[in-house]
Amino acid sequence: MKIDDDLIEYLAELSRLELSADEKGPLAGDLTDILGYVGKLNELDTDGVREMTHPFEAVNHFREDVVTNGDHREDMLAGAPDRKGDYFRVFKTVEE
Numbered sequence: 001m002k003i004d005d006d007l008i009e010y011l012a013e014l015s016r017l018e019l020s021a022d023e024k025g026p027l028a029g030d031l032t033d034i035l036g037y038v039g040k041l042n043e044l045d046t047d048g049v050r051e052m053t054h055p056f057e058a059v060n061h062f063r064e065d066v067v068t069n070g071d072h073r074e075d076m077l078a079g080a081p082d083r084k085g086d087y088f089r090v091f092k093t094v095e096e
Contacts, residue, residue, distance in 0.1 A: 001035060003028045003031045003032050003035075004028070005024065005028075008024050008027055008028060008031070009024075011031075012024075073086060
């Protein structure tokens with residue numbers, strides 16, 4: 001693939017970058033080197049190699065979801081200055 005000024009401007013537009021003329025010059029060489037490296041990787045024989053999403057084998061170890069604190073509703077409401085049934089009663093904060 002030939003890297004020209006039109007392609008660099010197109011990639012800059014897609015990336016939402018504003019490149020000066022000084023920045024565009026070396027960019028063509030850098031992109032050519034990157035594509036050359038990817039081409040070299042394509043030469044590797046990967047038959048029989050399993051696809052990976054991460055370089056390490058990771059397994060999630062989930063624990064059982066067990067309630068440990070229980071229902072302490074009465075203990076919490078015991079210290080409330082005012083309550084209505086199973087709820088805290090508070091001052092009205094919205095004007096009608």
